[in-house]
Amino acid sequence: MTDTNSIGLHESSASQLAEKLNHLLANYQIFYMNVRGYHWNVRGPHFFELHNKFEELYTDLLTKVDEVAERILTLGHKPVHAYSDYIGMTQIQEDKNVQDGEACVRGILKGYQTLIELQREVLALASDADDEGTAAQAGDYIREQEKTVWMLNAYLG
Template sequence: MSEFNSIGLHESSASQLAEKLNHLLANYQIFYMNVRGYHWNVKGSDFFQLHDKFEELYTDLLTKVDEVAERILTLGHQPVHAYSDYAKLSRIQEDKDVSDGRACVKGVLDGYQTLIALQREVLALASDADDEGTAAQAGDYIREQEKTVWMLNAYLSK
């Protein structure tokens, strides 16, 4: 067996990256379901604004779920795909029965902060492995989500 995978990365590095990306995938999946729940259940004077915003966010999260899983496959590994695995691997916990708009936004903020921290871990591993593809993906997600965190904090400070 070659010590390099099909895209030229050292197999041990690719394996470490795939493991870390599977943790990221699990967090994306749990976070996606949380935001979907906020969309369905939010109540209050900001209902229309938040309902639409949560739909925008969960749609983007679902796209990223697919992109992270496909990156794991590109590295030559298998993405986790069972909810029981997501629950075990995720730092983000299920957020049930939340309907207050501010609490929902706080849940979104907390989720993005967790994703950003995990993506920084992925970015560091990818940089060490000279994996530009994974590093670029993580960097793009971080940049985009940092702006979202700023906006969520601005919303919560009203």
């Protein structure tokens, strides 16, 4: 009897990765809702520009939510799917009733910083487990989000 799962990873490694990915998923879900709220509620002279940008960002975040959940399933585990679970697992806090465009952008920057940090942890764990699929996914997300962070910082001046 082997202790590997259906994709050839050691079950203990897959379990650790799934747990870490579930924490990442929780953070993505709360961050997604924050950005959605910024999109709905932003006010001010940069409304049109920010409203469109926030839609672009939350659409991408929603895609990543699905991809992270599917990676957990690929590892042979179940993704958490209740907001009550997300609230207990997330490092990103809900950001309610924010209307100022600059405050919204700062909230997005803070969220991405948290995601990048968590994804680096996932990447390290995946590399140690020889899990190329999870490592590639995390690496791609980090690269994209680092560029977004740079651009948002440039926007703020």
